[in-house]
Every structure is written in structure tokens, then in C-alpha cells.
Amino acid sequence: MNTDDTLTPLNRSRSILIAEPTKLVTSYPAFPITVDCVIFGFEENELKVLLIRSDLQYFEGKWSLLGDVLKETEALDDAAYRVLCQRTGMTDVFLEQVKTFGSPSRHPGGRVITIAYCSLLNIHHHELKIYDNELHWHNVKNLSDMAFDHQLIVEECYQWLQKRIQEHPLAFNLLPEKFSLRELQNLYEAILGVELDRRNFRKKFFAMDFLIDMEEFEENVPHRPGKLYKFNFDKYEKNKRKWFAIDF
Amino acid sequence: MNTDDTLTPLNRSRSILIAEPTKLVTSYPAFPITVDCVIFGFEENELKVLLIRSDLQYFEGKWSLLGDVLKETEALDDAAYRVLCQRTGMTDVFLEQVKTFGSPSRHPGGRVITIAYCSLLNIHHHELKIYDNELHWHNVKNLSDMAFDHQLIVEECYQWLQKRIQEHPLAFNLLPEKFSLRELQNLYEAILGVELDRRNFRKKFFAMDFLIDMEEFEENVPHRPGKLYKFNFDKYEKNKRKWFAIDF
DNA sequence: GAATTATCATGTATTATTTACACAATATAA
DNA sequence: TTATATTGTGTAAATAATACATGATAATTC
Structure with missing residues (x-):
């Protein structure tokens, strides 16, 4: 480490440089990261969002977004595409990062930080791949009883969407060709x-x-x-x- | 754990519920999180951003955003306000989350995920508190030689700002009262x-x-x-x- | 103190955009 | 054949956006 004590007025304001960034980084507190996908669809003139039942006993019966844990060397966007693909078999869909939620108490098992992604897709274009956990399209209007802070996440993504479709032609992703x-x-x-x-x-x-x-x-x-x-x-x-x- | 094998057609699609969320969460990979603040100011008809010299030898001489590590039980916004306050002494300023950057290779010391915040403040309203690391207002136009992916972060925040000031009166935060x-x-x-x-x-x-x-x-x-x-x-x-x- | 300089303050005519609104045409179902 | 539900179209009025020029005011210079 730089312990130079010959600092002059001109370089006095320069801190000692850190030579071992790995040591530094491993000293930081670390947190599990998840991605949660707010997948919107449109059917019977209603905006829908893809939900499952939470698989935590703590949230028994409550609805949850599709999400998964970020892998060691996986890019954030890749994780979101993976979640989407696992459930809908889709790869070439619209997907965008919206916001990160990290309230220390949002997960009952400890602090987990989640990055919310928003995706838009045509319900009839893509068969849902896995029917576990009562995967289904849920009307955006009647959301309640959601696990974690997922209701807040959906609400923020919905607002984001409302704004976004007015300045960008995203909505076409929700319609047939x-x-x-x-x-x-x-x-x-x-x-x-x-x-x-x-x-x-x-x-x-x-x-x-x-x-x-x-x-x-x-x-x-x-x-x-x-x-x-x-x-x-x-x-x-x-x-x-x-x-x-x-x-x- | 629920090992019920009397599943009927109606509940077949229900997964086994997880009873111990803490065990689950501790099994997840964990990542250090930082917040980086893109603090904009306005002076002499130019938009400026607050930068320091990186304190990593790896990035010697390169410019860096003000950031810090997220603490165990600290809310994300609180961490951003803390960074801002440490350097400018300000508490009641505009600050908003913009985007999370998590490329696996963005930090030389290991994977670190950073949440970018954008802040706007009147340069003359607030004395910079710490003059370490050549803290200074840097013209937004001449950015180059930045540490990490900080140039990308500033660019995305700048674009975000351009859009945002047209639909919300944020810009007044950059001017005197x-x-x-x-x-x-x-x-x-x-x-x-x-x-x-x-x-x-x-x-x-x-x-x-x-x-x-x-x-x-x-x-x-x-x-x-x-x-x-x-x-x-x-x-x-x-x-x-x-x-x-x-x-x- | 007169002239110069730099900026402030203001208005109008033109064009483009937004809004409000009504009726004939067409395919299906009864 | 009739009833029904929805498609397709146009215009007038109001509002908003743009382009553009001149006199007023304070400080500075000569």
C-alpha cells in the first residue's frame, strides 16, 4: 500500500490508492439479487399480468410475480430473459428494466434486492410453458393479496407502461401481428x-x-x-x- | 416439508411450499451492492457533474462517480442520500433512482452491482464538504477516461435528465431560488x-x-x-x- | 454627458395540432 | 327482411407552436 508521507500541497488531496480491489470487494456486505418480471398481456379488452402462487408458506395463497435468483456471472438482462423464457418459451420479446426494489424487509427470509423488469407480449402468440403454481394471466385491476412487495412493483411498472406507450410504440407487442x-x-x-x-x-x-x-x-x-x-x-x-x- | 402424495387433479399444479425462507435465501449467491450518484450542477452556462479521482490503483487517474457500498440494513434511497450528504452536506435535494448496472465484469475486484441515482443541485447553494480525491465539478461534455462503467452511467443519466426536464420542472433545482x-x-x-x-x-x-x-x-x-x-x-x-x- | 453596447421586454400573423361532433355503409344474426 | 353492431369518413372551431423585429434600460466607454 502507498504510505507515501511526502505529500505536498499539490497532491495532499490525493488519497492512498487501493492496490487490491478483490480484497476490497470481498469485504463488502453482499446481498442476494433476484429479477422479477412484470409480464403484461392483453386479452378481452383487459390488461393482464402473468402471476403464480407464491411457493413460500409465509405467503401461502398469495400471488407472486415470476422471478428468479441472479446467477453468479449472469448479466441482469439475461436473468430477466431467462425467467421469461422458462415460462413462456419466448426469446424475442420486449423487455426492459424498470426499477430496483430493496427495502430491507421486503423478503421474510432475509434481505433480497430485486430488479423489476417489464415485458409485453401477445397472449395468444406464446403458449405458457409450465403450469405449476397456478401460472395464469391476472387482471391488472384486481390485484390484491400479493406476496412480498409485488403489488407495489406491479403498480410502478403499470405507471411506467402508461407513460411509455405514449412516447414509444410498445403497445403493438401486446397485439397480434x-x-x-x-x-x-x-x-x-x-x-x-x-x-x-x-x-x-x-x-x-x-x-x-x-x-x-x-x-x-x-x-x-x-x-x-x-x-x-x-x-x-x-x-x-x-x-x-x-x-x-x-x-x- | 410437504410431501403429500395424495394430489388430486385440482391441486396437482400446486408446488410444495417452502417453510424456511431464511434457509432458502442464504443459499442464494450474494453480491456486493453500491449506489453511484450522478450529481448534476449548472454553472457558467454549462451542465456539470460531480466527480472524484478513482481510489483504485487499477483505475489510477481516471474519474469516478461518488458512490458507496450499501449497508446491511440500509434502504437504497437512504444510501444514495448518504453519499450525497457526505459530499455536499445536503439533505433536502432532488434525488431519483435511474437504473441498475450489473455487468459481471464492471468492477476489477469482482462482481459488484450498482444502482445509479441522479441528483440535481444548485452549485452555489451547497459547499462541497470534502476535498479529497480532487472532488470537482466536471463539464458533462468532456467526459472520458472514467473508471468502471461510469461513463455509460453518466450518459444514461444525462439522457434520462434530458427527457425528464421536459415533463417535470426539475431544472429549477439547478438554479438559485x-x-x-x-x-x-x-x-x-x-x-x-x-x-x-x-x-x-x-x-x-x-x-x-x-x-x-x-x-x-x-x-x-x-x-x-x-x-x-x-x-x-x-x-x-x-x-x-x-x-x-x-x-x- | 453623449454615444455605445448588451440585454430586457413585448406582440402579431401564420401555421399546425387538437378537439368536438354526425351520418351513411356493411356484415351478421334474428 | 329487419334489426343490430360496428366500420369508415370530414369539417369547423379552438388551441398551441412557430417565426420574427423594435423600443426600453442600465452599464460602460469615450
Whole structure:
């Protein structure tokens, strides 16, 4: 270790340098880390979240997010994708880190810090892989009796989602590849919890010019079928509008 | 442990419940956690960030964020406030969690996961408390040679800030309590990296009606002094506009 | 103390965006 | 054939965003 005592005024403010970072790091307190996935889906005009029953006796009967422990050398995002893949068999889905929750008392077995990820997927696109623990799509509206701080986590992810779908076309991940404008509007209304004017909603999306008209129509609807569209992700990526507006 | 083998079709999908959560948690791999604070300040029309020299020999000469190790029973936010307070003596400042960084190779001493916090403060309001390690305000534009993944962290926090100041009046935390409209505009221009029309900028802020006219004027400026204003946080909190606009 | 300099303060016309709102067309089910 | 549910479309009014120029004021210089 640097024990230089010839410090001059100019280098007096320089601390002694640490030569053995490994020793340093192993002296730190360490905590188990988990990732929890808030996986949103959309079905029957309702926003759903994928839940299981907690497997802790302490939380018997309570609902829990899908999560797992971070492995020694696993990247954070990889852990979240692993959890998602284990349950839905999906790999190429939207997934984003939202927030880390670390209240010292959030886990009954000791302090566990969890990193919440949010994922959006089309319920009918992907079969749920494992039916353990009553894995199911739960309506976002009736959440209660959740294990850990999972209710808080879902709420924060839901707020995050509400904000995010207004500035980024994420919502399309929740719809089938081809969708009608009514489905799209229902989705926005369900997530944002508002009613939108149908004509203005259409006008807005057509004006953006990111919808591809598939020249196909809905089938098996008990009324005049609507046209089907695809979202043009490529065009969007190229023309992404650089947001700039002070507005609060 | 529940080894019930009388499972019926109805409860077959229920896993065996874990009775000893503590045993479970101690079996998990554990990681040291740090918090790193990206503390922004504003001075001479430039956005600055508070840095020190890394005290690891491995990163000798490189710049580092202010951070510290999470203590056993300390809340995440508390750790961030502690770091901030140790260096600036401040307690009542803006501070928000931004993102968690956990690349397995980000620390030379072993895997350390860090939670990045962003803080905004008025440089002249708060004396820096400790002058160790060349603590100083560094221009955000010329960042290079940073320790760990700190450059990435600053970049992500900077992007986060650019977005955030457009939808929430955070920027006022960077200004003195009383400021002129020119100062406010300079700040927005510095953070967003754009030029704004002075007349439209004023119009916008006056229309919001959150500025309190102090009936005072700048002093010691070599030109006609501008009026000073305060931001009306109370009024803002009451009238906060519920953002709602699909716009991407 | 007159002239210069740098910035403050203000308004209007143009364009673009948002909102509110009504009716004919079409497929299915009864 | 009729009833029903939903699709598809347009316009007028209100609001917000943009582009842009001139006189006023305090300090500084000559």
C-alpha cells in the first residue's frame, strides 16, 4: 500500500490508492439479487399480468410475480430473459428494466434486492410453458393479496407502461401481428384507463403513417369487419421523432 | 416439508411450499451492492457533474462517480442520500433512482452491482464538504477516461435528465431560488443542447403561470438587468397536468 | 454627458395540432 | 327482411407552436 508521507500541497488531496480491489470487494456486505418480471398481456379488452402462487408458506395463497435468483456471472438482462423464457418459451420479446426494489424487509427470509423488469407480449402468440403454481394471466385491476412487495412493483411498472406507450410504440407487442384499429384503440384505452374519440384516434394513427394496410379484414365478428393493419417498425425506427417539448 | 402424495387433479399444479425462507435465501449467491450518484450542477452556462479521482490503483487517474457500498440494513434511497450528504452536506435535494448496472465484469475486484441515482443541485447553494480525491465539478461534455462503467452511467443519466426536464420542472433545482428568465433558458439550452427562441420560451413559461415575479432585478450585470422569478412548486403540485398524448 | 453596447421586454400573423361532433355503409344474426 | 353492431369518413372551431423585429434600460466607454 502507498504510505507515501511526502505529500505536498499539490497532491495532499490525493488519497492512498487501493492496490487490491478483490480484497476490497470481498469485504463488502453482499446481498442476494433476484429479477422479477412484470409480464403484461392483453386479452378481452383487459390488461393482464402473468402471476403464480407464491411457493413460500409465509405467503401461502398469495400471488407472486415470476422471478428468479441472479446467477453468479449472469448479466441482469439475461436473468430477466431467462425467467421469461422458462415460462413462456419466448426469446424475442420486449423487455426492459424498470426499477430496483430493496427495502430491507421486503423478503421474510432475509434481505433480497430485486430488479423489476417489464415485458409485453401477445397472449395468444406464446403458449405458457409450465403450469405449476397456478401460472395464469391476472387482471391488472384486481390485484390484491400479493406476496412480498409485488403489488407495489406491479403498480410502478403499470405507471411506467402508461407513460411509455405514449412516447414509444410498445403497445403493438401486446397485439397480434395483424390487428384492427378498434383492437388498437381498445388496448390504449385499457392501458391508459381513458376513453378516446374513435375518429381522432384513427386520424392520429393514420397521420403518423406507420400502419401498413394488409388489405384483409377481420373474420368471425358479428358486425361489419374492420380492416387489418400491421405496424411498420422499420419505418418507425428510421423516422423516430426526436421529442422536444417543454410541457409540464 | 410437504410431501403429500395424495394430489388430486385440482391441486396437482400446486408446488410444495417452502417453510424456511431464511434457509432458502442464504443459499442464494450474494453480491456486493453500491449506489453511484450522478450529481448534476449548472454553472457558467454549462451542465456539470460531480466527480472524484478513482481510489483504485487499477483505475489510477481516471474519474469516478461518488458512490458507496450499501449497508446491511440500509434502504437504497437512504444510501444514495448518504453519499450525497457526505459530499455536499445536503439533505433536502432532488434525488431519483435511474437504473441498475450489473455487468459481471464492471468492477476489477469482482462482481459488484450498482444502482445509479441522479441528483440535481444548485452549485452555489451547497459547499462541497470534502476535498479529497480532487472532488470537482466536471463539464458533462468532456467526459472520458472514467473508471468502471461510469461513463455509460453518466450518459444514461444525462439522457434520462434530458427527457425528464421536459415533463417535470426539475431544472429549477439547478438554479438559485431567484433566477432570471435568461438563466432559465440558458439552463434548458445547456441540458437539451438546442437553441430556443427567447420570445417563445418566455411566452411558454408565463403561460404555464408557475413563475412568481419577485419584483426584484439582477444586480452586477453589465447591461439592463432582468427581473427575478421564483418557481411556484406548490401551485405546480396542485395543478400538475395529467399528461396524455400519444405522440411518437 | 453623449454615444455605445448588451440585454430586457413585448406582440402579431401564420401555421399546425387538437378537439368536438354526425351520418351513411356493411356484415351478421334474428 | 329487419334489426343490430360496428366500420369508415370530414369539417369547423379552438388551441398551441412557430417565426420574427423594435423600443426600453442600465452599464460602460469615450
